[in-house]
Amino acid sequence: xxxxxxxxxxxxLLLSLVEVKMPFGKYQGTALHKLPVSYLEWFARKGFPKxxxxxxxxxxxxxxxxxxxxxxNPLIKQ
Numbered sequence: 001x002x003x004x005x006x007x008x009x010x011x012x013l014l015l016s017l018v019e020v021k022m023p024f025g026k027y028q029g030t031a032l033h034k035l036p037v038s039y040l041e042w043f044a045r046k047g048f049p050k051x052x053x054x055x056x057x058x059x060x061x062x063x064x065x066x067x068x069x070x071x072x073n074p075l076i077k078q
Contacts, residue, residue, distance in 0.1 A: 017060050018075045023053065032056055033072050037064045 018033045027035055040061040048054035048061075063069060 013056065013059060014071060015075055016056055017063075018072055018077075020053075020056060032060055033069075033076065035060065037061075040064060 016032075018031060020032050022028055022030050022032060022035060027039060035057075040057060043049075043057055044061055048058045063071060
């Protein structure tokens with residue numbers, strides 16, 4: 001999945017951050033976008049999981065630490 005930085009973020013990836021739930025661990029069953037920054041920082045130190053979940057968590061980490069959570073607001077169903 002090669003992303004052109006001029007095109008912006010992958011909309012499907014952003015959508016998955018609000019739809020997918022954490023499959024394991026302390027926050028199992030929590031929507032990814034609701035994970036606390038401290039949990040994402042732990043993954044950043046210890047290593048993100050391999051595969052799609054790792055990409056999702058790493059993307060969410062970057063969104064949260066850079067104050068870009070507003071990007072997800074239109075995708076969150078009230």
